[in-house]
Amino acid sequence: MKQFSNIYIVIFATIMVVIIATMLSFVSMQLKPKQIKNEEIEQMKNILASVNINSNAKNAEERFNKYIVGSYVINIQGEKIEDTDAFSVDMKKEVSKIQKINTLNNNLKEAKKSPFKKFLASVIKFKEKNKAAIESEIIKMEETRKLPVYICKKGKNTYYVFTLRGKGLWGPIWGYISLEDDFNTVCGIYFGHESETPGLGAEISESEFQAMFRGKKLFENSQFVSVKVIKGGAEPGNLHGVDAISGGTVTSKGVENMLFDCLSGYNQFINKQMK
Amino acid sequence: MNDKEPLFSSKNMKLLKGPLNKDNPITVQVLGICSALAITVNLKPSVVMAIAVLAVLAVSNVVISLLRKYIPPRIRIIVQLTVIASMVILVDLILKAFAYDISKQLSVFVGLIITNCIIMGRLEAFAMANKPWQSFLDGVGNAAGYGIILIIVAFFRELLGSGTLWDYPVFEKLGIYNSGYSDNGLMILPPMALVTVGIIIWVQRSKNRDLIETH
Numbered sequence: 318m319k320q321f322s323n324i325y326i327v328i329f330a331t332i333m334v335v336i337i338a339t340m341l342s343f344v345s346m347q348l349k350p351k352q353i354k355n356e357e358i359e360q361m362k363n364i365l366a367s368v369n370i371n372s373n374a375k376n377a378e379e380r381f382n383k384y385i386v387g388s389y390v391i392n393i394q395g396e397k398i399e400d401t402d403a404f405s406v407d408m409k410k411e412v413s414k415i416q417k418i419n420t421l422n423n424n425l426k427e428a429k430k431s432p433f434k435k436f437l438a439s440v441i442k443f444k445e446k447n448k449a450a451i452e453s454e455i456i457k458m459e460e461t462r463k464l465p466v467y468i469c470k471k472g473k474n475t476y477y478v479f480t481l482r483g484k485g486l487w488g489p490i491w492g493y494i495s496l497e498d499d500f501n502t503v504c505g506i507y508f509g510h511e512s513e514t515p516g517l518g519a520e521i522s523e524s525e526f527q528a529m530f531r532g533k534k535l536f537e538n539s540q541f542v543s544v545k546v547i548k549g550g551a552e553p554g555n556l557h558g559v560d561a562i563s564g565g566t567v568t569s570k571g572v573e574n575m576l577f578d579c580l581s582g583y584n585q586f587i588n589k590q591m592k
Numbered sequence: 593m594n595d596k597e598p599l600f601s602s603k604n605m606k607l608l609k610g611p612l613n614k615d616n617p618i619t620v621q622v623l624g625i626c627s628a629l630a631i632t633v634n635l636k637p638s639v640v641m642a643i644a645v646l647a648v649l650a651v652s653n654v655v656i657s658l659l660r661k662y663i664p665p666r667i668r669i670i671v672q673l674t675v676i677a678s679m680v681i682l683v684d685l686i687l688k689a690f691a692y693d694i695s696k697q698l699s700v701f702v703g704l705i706i707t708n709c710i711i712m713g714r715l716e717a718f719a720m721a722n723k724p725w726q727s728f729l730d731g732v733g734n735a736a737g738y739g740i741i742l743i744i745v746a747f748f749r750e751l752l753g754s755g756t757l758w759d760y761p762v763f764e765k766l767g768i769y770n771s772g773y774s775d776n777g778l779m780i781l782p783p784m785a786l787v788t789v790g791i792i793i794w795v796q797r798s799k800n801r802d803l804i805e806t807h
Binding site for chain 1: 630662663664665666667670671674675678681682685686688689690692693696700
C-alpha cells in the first residue's frame with residue numbers, strides 16, 4: 318500500500334471538505350425557496366387539519382384561502398399587533414421566551430419556599446428589590462410574546478385557531494388548536510413532531526390521539542385549566558383530560574405543557590372577546 | 593482487466609446481476625435490514641427509498657473509485673463517510689424540495705442511509721479496488737438488489753395491511769371487503785416485515801440450494 322505523508326493527508330482532507338461544503342451550500346441555497354414554499358403549504362395543511370378539514374399539497378392553498386378568512390398577531394394583553402403577519406411569527410423564539418418566563422417564575426417560587434434558598438438568597442443579597450426586578454423582567458418578557466390567531470369560517474360557524482409549540486422527548490413538537498366561538502370548547506387539534514419515537518411518542522401525530530381532544534373544555538368556571546394528558550387514562554366524562562400515550566410519557570407531558578404554556582398566553586384575548 | 597474490455601462483458605453483467613439474486617444484500621448478506629423494516633409499510637416511500645439508495649450508492653461508488661489512488665489509506669473510512677454523507681444530504685435536500693410529503697414519511701431514514709452498511713460495505717470492499725465503470729455497475733446492482741426486496745416486502749405489506757397499492761384502494765374496488773375480509777393490522781407493524789423478509793429468504797434458498805448453509 319502506498320504511503321502518504323501527513324502533509325498530503327491534511328491537504329487532501331482540507332480540499333475535500335472545502336469542495337463538498339461549497340457544493341452542498343450551493344445546492345441548499347438553490348433549493349431553499351422551494352422548501353420554504355413547501356413548509357408554508359404544510360403549515361396551511363396543518364391549520365386546516367386542526368379545523369378538521371382535509372387537504373393535500375395541491376389544494377391546501379386554495380382551501381386555506383377559502384376557509385381561513387383572517388389572521389393576525391396579538392400580544393399578551395390581547396391587543397392586535399399591527400404590521401405582523403401570523404405566518405411570520407417565529408415560534409422557536411416564542412418557545413424560548415416561554416421557557417425563560419417559566420425559569421424566572423420558578424426562581425421566584427423557590428426563593429420563597431425553601432429555607433436554604435432563602436438563606437442563599439440573603440447571602441447573595443437577593444432582596445425585595447431583586448424580586449421586583451425579576452418580576453418586572455417576567456412582565457417585560459411576557460410583553461414581547463407574539464401570539465398568532467387564525468379565523469376560520471366553515472358554514473355558519475366561526476372557529477379560532479391558535480398556534481402551539483413546545484418540547485417533546487427528542488425534539489420540538491408543535492400543533493394548532495381550534496376553538497369554537499365560545500372560546501372554551503376544542504373543535505379540533507393537530508400535532509406534529511420532529512423526531513419523537515415511532516410507535517410511542519410519535520403517536521401524537523396520529524388522528525386517534527388528536528380525536529380525543531375534540532369537545533374538551535379549556536375553562537372551568539371561567540378559570541383556565543387547559544387540557545391535561547393523563548397517565549393511566551382519563552375518566553370518561555372528564556372534560557379537561559385525555560389519555561396519555563403508553564410508553565410516551567415524556568412526549569405526553571410535553572403536549573400537556575405545550576397546551577398550558579401556549580394557551581395561557583391567549584387568556585386576555587379570550588377575556589376581551591367574551592365581553 | 594484491460595481497458596478494451598467491452599462495457600457489458602459477462603464479468604461486468606455479473607456485477608450487475610449478482611446482487612439481484614445470489615449475492616442479494618438483504619436476503620443473502622443480511623445487510624440493511626433496519627431500513628427494510630422501517631419504511632416498507634407503503635409502496636411509495638419504499639420506491640423512493642430504493643431510488644435514493646441507488647443514487648447514493650452508484651455515485652459514491654464512482655467517486656470513491658475515481659479517487660481510489662489518491663485517498664490516503666489512513667483516512668479512507670472518513671473520506672468514504674464524507675462522500676456518502678454529502679450524497680445523502682443532497683438527496684435529502686432534493687426530496688424536501690420536490691417530494692415533501694414523501695420526505696416527511698421517510699423522515700430520519702433518508703439521513704440514516706449514511707449508516708446503511710450496504711453502502712459502506714460496497715465502497716470499502718469494491719470501489720476502493722476497482723475501476724469507475726465496474727464500481728458503478730456494482731453500485732447499481734447492489735442498490736437494485738436492496739430495492740427489489742424493499743419493493744416486494746412493501747407490496748405485500750401494503751396490500752395485506754391496508755388493502756391498497758400505491759395508495760389506490762385495490763381491495764375496495766374489487767369488493768373483497770363485502771365478502772367479510774378485513775385488513776390485517778399486523779402487517780403494518782415492523783415484525784411482519786421481518787417475517788416477510790424471512791419468507792423471501794426461504795423461497796430464494798429453496799430455489800438455489802447452494803445458498804443453504806450446511807453447518
